[in-house]
Amino acid sequence: MKTLFSRLAAMVLVVAGLTGAPARAEDAVKVGYAKCAHCVPMSLLPKYTEGATVEALGFNTGNDVLTALLSKSIDVAQVTYLHYVTGLDKGFDLVAVSGQISGGSTIVVQNDLPVAADDWAGLKALIAKYKAEGKPFRIAASRGNAQDIHMRGALMKQGIDPNKDVQFINIPNPSDHIQALRRGEVELICTVEPFATQILQAKAAKLFAYPYDQAAGKLTNLIVTRSDVVKDKPKAVESVVRAVVKLDDALDKDHALWATTISSVTGLDKAVAEGAIANLYPDPLMHRASAVAIADMMRDLKYIQHDVTGPVQERMDFRFLEAVTGKPKTELGY
Secondary structure (H helix, E strand, O other): OHHHHHHHHHHHHHHHHHHOOOOOHHHEEEEEEEOOOOOHHHHHHHHHOOOOEEEEEEEOOHHHHHHHHHOOOOOEEEEEHHHHHHHHHOOOOOEEEEEEEEEOEEEEEOOOOOOOOOOHHHHHHHHHHHHHOOOOOEEEEOOOOHHHHHHHHHHHHOOOOOOOOOEEEEOOOHHHHHHHHHOOOOOEEEEEOOHHHHHHHOOOOEEEEOOOOOOOOOOOEEEEEOHHHHHHOHHHHHHHHHHHHHHHHHHHHOHHHHHHHHHHHHOOOHHHHHHHHOOEEEEOOOOHHHHHHHHHHHHHOOOOOOOOHHHHHHOEOOHHHHHHHOOOHHHOOO
């Protein structure tokens, strides 16, 4: 009888080897991403992942992704430096493990406003005129996304107080920005790709500026997880980071793949997707010094309440990037 069981066990092992054993729980991860041009390539992540089973899940906004991570509905999240800093300000358990894609922010204004592209002096004067006439200069933003902080930082640097000189209107889903402009509900929007390109190609507004002259620069996306995931699934986290690096390299070399992915996930025209890519760049590094500068700027803007420059640095775990790239953290943004 013992021999029979031994033979059966051996047969099971052979079959498992031939068919592929099911993934262990510690090798399975759910990864969340938002529906923007630099985010949706994460839908391709399973194809680039080895050593783990990845399920990629799309959400409307980065805030939704962060909520899913904190509620433990997902294990890894593609969010932004802003989400990372805001989350640490609130005491959330976040660990940054890699960058992903940056850029993607564009400021557009109503077509009939008398300001030219990059005319910050003209915009400042127009806002002052609205204020003198008792009219609000309305700016739409998706509260909590990178474009919101990029714009606020750029306004502040140009001497425009984002807390006193203008009126912010929160439009959470950036896909709704084009209709807000068409209905005349706002004068200006800083939106995310590919919706910025959609707005410009549809002539729903005109280009004003790219808001990168502020502490955040062009930095946008981070890949973050929780400390329990790092502890319980370190190999899976490493596999995700390796896949992000591979995917970034593929996108950098193949813009047609990128454009097709944007179009298929968002439903926008291929021309919109292709235009959006010009304002984006793959960047898997984690920029520690810039993240500190972002945290300082967000505190100056009263976006956060505490000094989190310490946690911002301490919660960046470079071990996974070091493992997959073979480079020291000093070459990876540390």
